[in-house]
Amino acid sequence: MRKSETEAIVLRLTDYGEADRIVTLFSLEQGKISGIARGAKKSRKRFGGALEAFAHLRLQLQKGSGLATLLSADIVGIFPGIRTDLAKIGTAAYACELVERLTPEEEPNPRLFRLLYCYLERLDCAPLSPSDRRFFTVNLLKILGYQPDLSVRGVSQETADLLDRAMRTGRFGAVVFPDHLLREADLLLNPAIDLHLDRELKSLAFLRECGA
Template structure:
């Protein structure tokens, strides 16, 4: 059995048996891992609250049979406790880690995505991440996963989207009006929305107006659900909290 240490974020947890827990981690060097934490629910001392979603840890891991590893120990590096006191920040943080879980495969390192999550959670914890920053995070995460939607040109013909653009998740983004007939699931979108999303892709951080932000939120929800095969659970939680 090989033992190693790595930096990790807790993406999600599932109770297993009477006292154990399965923990999905995003590690810096080994990518997404499913880790078995023996006695995690029974012993309050061993993991001491470390195995909670969006905790930043230093973990000691042991390879076992198959694709599962065992967590020997976990030390909290950053708990983001200020964010955990605000329901809206909790909702955004849970969405961020669920998105990372669905965009990644087991044992495929994504160090840039790890850094992206770390930066976003620190900004949430410092109350420096406004609503538009979540859209910027999503677009950056999609880019890391090779699923960047196109907003600057038609995804079908490569031409300019025009004055009456549409958006089609199945074809990867914006489509011009003539090509819209070939994209059965396309929906009309404002030119200003495509421009705003494109600026976020390019690294600009100009806040979007509330109406465009809500439309952008809906477009990305549909796009992500199409590519990962389901709607993310935390989308509903954000809606319950009242986030666009």
């Protein structure tokens, strides 16, 4: 058994038994990690309310075979501006679910960590932007090596050019999709994601219900 410290974002929380929680994290140093937080449901003292969806944490872990054990968690940030807006919560959940579903365990990817962190920070501080979600999605696909073919039939040159700019600029807010091109961008992005999933994203279905 070895102990380690890491900076991480909470991707998913699952209750386990009467007192414990399984926590899926995406960390800067170690990539995606799954761990058990013992007693987290019954006592907030040990983790101080840190185990919340898409919280940014500094963690101490103990790793052996199987699940890691979370020993402590300190809050770096909880993105309070997201948590008061249902559409922002759904959008943050979408970003976290994409990272969880498309990344292997314990494969560091600092670029992807920075992309996820910057998107959560953007959601926290700025008005909700549909363009930002497409910006996040196409850059995630690029970082993971799943960059979509921009010459797909049914996607206009204008949309292809905006997606290409989104992958080159590296800054949220720099590329804005007109409303009539948002769905067209999805015609390219959603199938590129679906190729690597065995079932639909729950968060995407929720966003559709919200009209986001």
